[in-house]
Amino acid sequence: MSLKQTLKKAKQIERQLEQQAEASAQHSLGTVKPRNYLALDPLLRKGGIHEKEDIDIVRKKRRRETKQQLRKTDWLSE
Incomplete structure (x- = not known):
């Protein structure tokens, strides 16, 4: 092989390696x-004894229950 062919082959190999590197980076x-x-x-969440009985938590619970009850009521029939 001549020097020119060897350099040409080396450039081709470098381009292939760059393309493979780009493809693997994108992948x-x-x-x-x-x-x-x-x-x-839900079984892995805290609850029961470990749940804090803080006033804010109790208020949030009560508020959530109230909202659920209000959603269940049929307002059009009344």
């Missing part, structure tokens, strides 16, 4: 970690 940026649905399981 790694596009990957998304799967969501851990086990962490969202």
Whole structure:
């Protein structure tokens, strides 16, 4: 092989490596970690004895229950 052919072959190899590096960089940026649905399981949340009985928490609970009751009522039939 002549020097000219060797240089040409080296440039081709460099271009291929750059393209592969760009493709792998784009691929790694596009990957998304799967969501851990086990962490969202209600059985794994705090509650019961461990739940704080703070005044604010009690008010929030009472307010949420009231809102749920108001949503359930049929206002058009009354």
